[in-house]
Amino acid sequence: MIDRLHQQFPSLRSRVGTSRWDITPSLDVAARNWGAAKHLFATSVHRPLTGTALALSAIEDESPALLLFSLDLGWWLRHADAEALRERILRELELPAANVIIHLTHTHAGPVLDSDAPPESNPQAGRAYLEQLANSCVQGGRAALANQEAATTLFRTGRCGLATGRDLIDPDQSDRYITGFNPGAPADDTLLTALSLNEEGKALVTLINYACHPTTLAWDNTAISPDFPGAMRELIEKETDQSPCMFLQGASGELAPAEQYSGDPALADRHGRELGHASLSTLCPMMSGHTH
Numbered sequence: 001m002i003d004r005l006h007q008q009f010p011s012l013r014s015r016v017g018t019s020r021w022d023i024t025p026s027l028d029v030a031a032r033n034w035g036a037a038k039h040l041f042a043t044s045v046h047r048p049l050t051g052t053a054l055a056l057s058a059i060e061d062e063s064p065a066l067l068l069f070s071l072d073l074g075w076w077l078r079h080a081d082a083e084a085l086r087e088r089i090l091r092e093l094e095l096p097a098a099n100v101i102i103h104l105t106h107t108h109a110g111p112v113l114d115s116d117a118p119p120e121s122n123p124q125a126g127r128a129y130l131e132q133l134a135n136s137c138v139q140g141g142r143a144a145l146a147n148q149e150a151a152t153t154l155f156r157t158g159r160c161g162l163a164t165g166r167d168l169i170d171p172d173q174s175d176r177y178i179t180g181f182n183p184g185a186p187a188d189d190t191l192l193t194a195l196s197l198n199e200e201g202k203a204l205v206t207l208i209n210y211a212c213h214p215t216t217l218a219w220d221n222t223a224i225s226p227d228f229p230g231a232m233r234e235l236i237e238k239e240t241d242q243s244p245c246m247f248l249q250g251a252s253g254e255l256a257p258a259e260q261y262s263g264d265p266a267l268a269d270r271h272g273r274e275l276g277h278a279s280l281s282t283l284c285p286m287m288s289g290h291t292h
Contacts, residue, residue: 019052023071026129086100157193164181180261191209221265234272
C-alpha cells in the first residue's frame with residue numbers, strides 16, 4: 001500500500017517520531033488576553049492545552065534531526081521569554097539552532113506568557129508556568145527524538161470554508177477598519193495536510209496547516225481553551241488510531257470565522273469539527289490509497 005500511495009501523492013521518506021503532552025496552566029496563572037475582558041484569571045478549562053513534537057531525520061545518514069513543536073498558546077509578550085524556551089531546548093537536546101521550530105497555535109483563550117507581569121497578575125505563578133512549560137517541552141522533544149522510525153509522509157491540499165475575511169472598512173469612515181466579518185472579502189481557504197505512515201501502514205502523525213484566527217472565544221469567555229484546533233484534533237485522532245494531530249496556524253491576519261468573539265465553548269467545538277471534517281476529507285484518500 002505504501003508504494004501505491006507514494007506514487008499517487010507528493011511524499012517524503014524519513015525517520016519520524018512524535019510525542020504529545022499536556023501544557024494546561026493552573027487557574028492561578030493570568031489568562032486575560034482581551035482588553036474588554038473583565039476577568040484576569042480563567043475559571044475553568046474547556047479543553048486541555050497540549051504540546052506536540054515532531055522529529056524528522058534522514059534514513060541514510062546521522063545528521064541531526066529536525067524538531068518541530070506546536071503549542072496551544074497565544075503569543076509571547078517578551079522576546080526574552082521566547083528565547084529562553086528555545087535556548088533551553090537547544091542546549092538540553094543538543095540540536096543546532098536551525099533545526100528547531102517552536103510554533104504557537106495562537107489561541108486567544110490561553111495563559112498570558114510574561115515572566116515580568118504586574119503584581120495583580122500573580123507573576124510568581126506565571127513564571128512557574130513558564131518553567132514547567134520548558135521542562136515539558138524538553139521532555140516532549142526528547143521523546144519524539146527517541147520514538148523515530150522509518151516512515152513515508154504524504155501531502156495533499158484541500159479546502160475549508162471556516163475562514164472568512166475579517167477586515168471590514170467602516171462605511172462612515174473610509175480610513176477605519178472594523179475587525180469583523182466582511183462578507184464581500186475573498187478568503188484564502190487553502191488547507192494543507194500531511195500524513196506519516198510507518199512501514200506497516202500505521203498512522204504516526206497528521207499535520208494540518210490552515211489559516212484562521214482562533215478568536216471564536218473572546219472577552220466573555222472565562223475558560224482555558226485551544227479554541228477550534230481542540231475539537232479538530234479530537235475528530236482527526238479518532239480516525240487515525242489516536243496518532244497525534246499537529247495543528248500549524250497559517251498566516252491568518254485578515255482571516256477568522258464569520259461567527260466569533262463568543263463566550264460559548266460549544267461554538268469553538270463546532271468550528272473545530274468543520275475544519276476537522278474538511279481535513280479528514282482531504283486525508284482520506286491517503287489513508288485508503290485511492291484518489292477521488
